[in-house]
Amino acid sequence: MSEEIVFKVLKEAGKPLRPGDIAKIAGLDKKEVSEAIKKLKKEGKIISPKRCYYAPAE
Template identity: 80%
Template structure:
């Protein structure tokens, strides 16, 4: 559930976001967002274009 939400927020933003911004937009806890980001990065679904910013992998 959280994974889909975080990915959706990133896609709709149209720009790289910090985990705090993702947490605010998704309405979930930052710790949860950090866990999801780690998992999505491992799966190759998101990338980090610059330190602490995340975007969907093209």
């Protein structure tokens, strides 16, 4: 469920974000965000355009 929140935050941001920023915006724990990012990357829903930044895969 935190994956949905993380994905929504990334889509609405319109720019690549760091996990810490995602956590702040979503009001989630950094650990939760990291887990969600891991799952979303595995599913191919998000990409990392540059080191430590994440964006939705278009």
